Amino acid sequence: IELLPPPETEEKVDVARPYLPFAFIRQITNDDLWKMCNDVPAETIEVLANYLPPDRTAWLLNQLDDDRLKQVSTDLASGQVWPRTTVESVKEEFLDKYRQLVNPDEISVGGVTNYASLLTSSSQVSTLSDRVLDLVGEGTNGDLRKQVFPFKDIMEVNTDDLKSVLQNVDRGDIAFALVEQDEDLVEKVLGAMEPDMARSISKRMNLLENISPDVVFGAQRRIINALRPIVMGEGDENG
Secondary structure, three states: OOOOOOOOOOOOOOOOOOOOOOHHHHHOOHHHHHHHHOOOOHHHHHHHHOOOOHHHHHHHHHOOOHHHHHHHHHHHHHOOOOOHHHHHHHHHHHHHHHHHHHOOOOOOOOOHHHHHHHHOOOHHHHHHHHHHHHHHOOOHHHHHHHHHOOHHHHHHOOHHHHHHHHOOOOHHHHHHHOOOOOHHHHHHHHHOOOHHHHHHHHHHHHHOOOOOHHHHHHHHHHHHHHHHHHHHHHHHHHO
16 A cells, blocks of 8 residues: 655744734724714724724714814824834723723613503503503603503593594504403494404404504504504693
8 A cells, every 4th residue: 555645734834813903893883983082082983093993084084173184184194103012002991991892880870761661662561551551651650651651641631632643554554453441442443443354354354363562552552653643742731
C-alpha cells in the first residue's frame, strides 16, 4: 500500500482585527444615541463621527444646534489625528452612558396608556381586562377605563355619534363584534343604524357559526378605535 505524504500544514497567520470601539452603539436607537450625545463636548462628537455609519453620523450632526454644528464641521473638515487614549476615553464615557441607559438607577414603568395597551392586546386578556376594570376602572378619574374602552361601554355612547361612526365601519366587523353580546348592547348598536342596514347585520349574525374569539375581539377593537376620537373629543370638551 502506497502511503500518501501528509498534507502540508498551512502556516497560521494572525490577522489583526479591525478596531471597532463603538460597535455596541449599533444596539442603540437614534433617539437614545442623542440622549447620550446632547451634552457632550464637540470633540466627543467628532471622535464618534469617525466610527459611526455615514447615515447615523449625518443624523447625529443634524441634531446639533448651529454653534456646535459649525465647530464640529470646521474640525472634521480640517482633518484630525487623535491618540488611541483619547478614543478609548470617549469609548469609556459612552459605555458608562450605555450601561446607565440599559440598567438605569431608576426604572419608570407602566402608566395608564401602557397598561391600557396591555389590557387590549388580544382576546386572551379580555377576562383580565374585565377584572381589572371592575377593581380599579373608576380610579384615576376613570382614565384607565377610558383608555381601555371596553366594547360594552358602547352603551354609554351618544346614539347620534354611534350612528355616524357605524355608517363607515365594515358591516362584517359589526356582525362579528355583536356575537354573543348582551341583548341590550345588540339593540343599542342596531338601533343606531338605518333599518335596512340593521336588518342586513342581523341576517349576517344569524349565519355566523364557530367564530373564534380573536375574530370577535379584532372586530370590536376596530369599532372602538373608530369611535375613540369622537368619544375622547366629547370628553375633552366636557372636561
